[in-house]
Amino acid sequence: MAIEEALVEVRKIVEDGVNIEGLAKILEILKCPFPIEVLEEMELYTEYLPKNTEDNYNKEKKYLHFLWDILDKTPMCIVANFAIPFRRILAKKLFKSCGKNFIAEENVRFNVPDNIEIGDNAFINKGAFIDSKGGIKIGNSVGIGEGVNIFTHSHSEHEHSLRTYGEVIIDDYAKIYANATILPGVNVDKQGIAATFYMESSHTWLLQMQG
Known part of the structure; x- marks a missing residue:
């Protein structure tokens, strides 16, 4: 099956609603039948x-x-003209919302998909982790680099079952560079930048490009 034909079939299955038979069919397309x-x-x-x-x-x-x-976990993950559209198809149904032209690279992970909102033209690079328990909003034309960790919740030190949540907002045109860490409750303002290996824990963070 050619790539475009495979994507058309995946899209139809997902748009119709994925049941156990649809899941099995998509796994066949990925060459990893279960x-x-x-x-x-x-x-x-x-x-x-x-x-x-x-x-x-x-x-x-x-x-x-x-x-x-x-x-x-499959070789298809590095076939960019399959993997990127495949993830877009899933994101439209999986996340709370997802805009146009979304790109997610390999090994992007998240835990609560219903709490993820993504705007148009957003890009998430390889190996990013999004803890979305407290909610995350990613604006238009946001870039998130390799190995970025974004957290929206934490546990009490004296009682692990006690949790606190803080929504993270990454506004339009912001850039989070490789291996940066964003902690709960942070707002990255429009055109804001988080540098490589930077850890941001303040409630509102503003480092804007001047121009």
């Missing part, structure tokens, strides 16, 4: 997270999340 009985019994770690049990993490969301992660 027995139906395994797919029916599988559980993902993210299903046990409190925020996913509270939110709408249903079977379809689980299947979409599984497909997002499994792509990076």
Whole structure:
């Protein structure tokens, strides 16, 4: 099956709503077929997270999340003209919202997809981790570099089960460079920059390009 034909079939399955048969078909397209009985019994770690049990993490969301992660275990993940559109197709149904021309590279990970909002022309590079338990909004034309970690929740030091949440907002045209860390509650203002290996923990951070 040619790449464009494969993407057309994936898009139709996802737009119609992914059930167990649709999941199995997409896995065949990825050249990593699973027995139906395994797919029916599988559980993902993210299903046990409190925020996913509270939110709408249903079977379809689980299947979409599984497909997002499994792509990076296949050779198809480095076929850019397949992998990038494939992730776009999933993101439209998986995230709370996702704008046009979204690009996610290999091994981008997240935990609560319903709490992710992405604008137009956003780019996330390889190996980024998005802890979206507290919610994250990524604006238009935002660039997130390799190995970036974004956190939106933390645990109490004296009682691990106590959690605090802080939404992260990355405004339009902001750039988060490689291996930077963004902590809960941070707002990266329009055109803001987080430097490589930088850790940002303040509530509102403004480092704007002058021009």
